[in-house]
Amino acid sequence: MHPVLSIENLSVAFRGADAEIAAIRRVSLDVAAGECVAVVGESGCGKTQLCLAVMGLLPANAAIGGSIRFDGREILAAPRAQMNALRGARLAMIFQDPQSALTPHLTIGTQMAEVLVLHRKLRWREAEADALAMLRRVRVPDAARRMRQYPHELSGGMRQRVMIGMSLLCEPDLVLADEPTTALDVTIQAQVIAVLREMRQEFRTGIVLVSHDLSVVAGLADRVYVMYAGCIVESAAAADLFGHARHPYTSALMSCVPRISGPVPPRLATLPGQPPNPAERVAGCAFAPRCAFTSERCTRAPPPLRPLEGSTMVACHHPLPR
């Protein structure tokens, strides 16, 4: 069975006024049907650009290379009509901030029903009935009233559930969830994750979960890709990754998560330094300046992504031992 989404050697760069800014450097990633793949990394590492590239929503000044195949068909640089037939129907995206990602002057009902009117050719009446059923499924309380309300009349958690419900209306094969819980407080986060998990089981939807929140990822993902400065530095099954991180960056990222149990550290662990400027070319490993294990080789040659045992891949000259 071929994967639902197959990204090969994807590169995205933005042509600026005087410099070319590389947002994504030769990233490859597969998502099988019904699989949840997480992409984690710091802000600005290229996670959101990756989603937008798949959706075909990158701005006009983006230079894109490589290949993105959806259900076996190449969709990179596909004509707009072909993308519009996929978007919202078989390929959907949940955006980071549901406050600004919903149209302020249209009711929730209109914004949801229009997807079904467009892709399923339903009448408005029928589409609204289906939209209402979906709102109930994603556990929006008082759903009938919410249909007639505007986004600003809903709470943040409800808006995000509306976003999730909207993306699932046509039972897509793949949902790209870009930081779906970042704008929410912790109790709402848990509810939203529960909704995503249920929907995945119900519709066998493949999910690309983009997050910098490792606790969200741990609760949902089958496989995790760790991105740093536009590159994938480690990929592994979720259980392997959270048990034994092999890349020093992954390990550092995990040690930054505060823990409730165990001794209280004198201060929260942080990762010193900053990611490299994406406008500059780095000769060796992009993480070398911040890494505790840097050798002379790291600053000279960029480490290729290579397989270790099992499904783990790592781009490091000195991977951590198991």
Next chain:
Amino acid sequence: MHTIRYFLGRLCGAVPTLFAIITITFFLVRVAPGGPFDQEQTLPPEVVANLNAAYGLDQPVWIQYARYLRGLAHFDFGPSFRYKDFTVTELIAQGLPVSFTLGALAISLALVGGVAIGTFAALRHRRAADHVSMVIAAVGIAIPSFVLLPALGLFFGIYLHWLPVAGWDEGSVADLVLPVIALCLPPLAYISRLTRGSMLEVLGSPYIRTAMAKGLPLGTIVFRHALRPALVPVASYLAPAVAMVMTGSLVVETIAGLPGIGRYLVQGALNRDYTLVLGMVIVYSSLLIFMGLVADILIAILDPRVRLEA
């Protein structure tokens, strides 16, 4: 229901504003040197005294003011001091339909044309069509109507014989074409720039990206998701646009020989025709206050997050 109550509340709130405008204007026109019966040939003092007595100008100013207000309460704007045998009410009632038709057509055309051009330019952002329409808009703002209207008349009237250069027959559409074009161009140009700016901002917003991610075609995205928020600045500009058209109509009506009310404001002021000036000020300021109110309600309709509170 809520909107109606707000509307009525604001109308009542406009009464003190209008009252203040009337009062200030009443005393201001009387402060200006000269009077309504000053002419090149000096009239005999007895005649002036008789005229002043006939129009009540021999009374103290505050009595004149009280009389004027009493007349206004009965919608009587008083007699014109210069147009003998005419009341101000009659003069305005004769000219207003012409001016109103001209102004309403110009504003409508400016709105429709401006929004269409602005939207088109925004969709062609930084391409040739965008630059061309914005240059035309800049020209439209810059060229005064007293240059544009004669130029249009010269071209379409005298060279091409398509349209009359000037003049007015009751109910003749052709007579209105060139004046409407000359009158609507400045607000049209301004509205197209406003729309382009706000449309560009809206098209770059996250909810338009969501709409694109749903696979919606461009037309649906523009008309259903982008146009309404993009029109908010245009609605705010409505009252200034009406003011612009009103002052413009003064020039355009004179050049095109249209019997509107535009000329009365300047003539009335120059002739010290106190009642006529006051009547015109009342008509113009009522219209402006009303358009401001319409604009506020429009904004509340365009953006459901805006709450109308009196």
